[in-house]
Amino acid sequence: MIYFDTAYLAKCYLNEHGSKEVRDLAAAGGKIACCEFGRIELAATFHRNLRQATISSAEFLLLWKQFDLDEGNRLWTWLTVNHELFADVTTRFRKLAPSVYLRSADALHLACAVEHGFREIHSNDAHLLAAAKAFRIKGVNVVPPVK
Secondary structure (H helix, E strand, C coil): CEEECHHHHHHCCCCCCCHHHHHHHHHHHCCEEEECHHHHHHHHHHHHHHHCCCCCHHHHHHHHHHHHHHHHCCCEEEECCCHHHHHHHHHHHHHCCCCCCCCHHHHHHHHHHHHCCCCEEECCCHHHHHHHHHHCCEEECCCCCCC
16 A cells, blocks of 8 residues: 555546656555545645636546545545644644745645555655655655656
């Protein structure tokens, strides 16, 4: 099982730079885990693409239909978020070096992956990948640089 942050989950549904590489990784990696909060972020991503007219209303509905099928097939393993995880994230921010740029959702993903025993987290989010070291987890990105 491998951990995807929401940026990678979105690439499994949307046709954007790096989608092929992420889908290939997902197919080779078997089950994919993500923090439960990733569901909300994915929903927001789908909606943002609809709002920005990157996808049509029909495509939006198809995304949700595919997501529901994937859920039914247990493609995604949603890792629980609890009080202890939030407390851990808060503590980590207190100890984080001032030079580390880390957003709250990224910290939640990193802490969740660590709590559940993952040694790697897969993302193309540069800030999350850079902050992974502070959580003693390896950040992995299979998305090629934009040319």
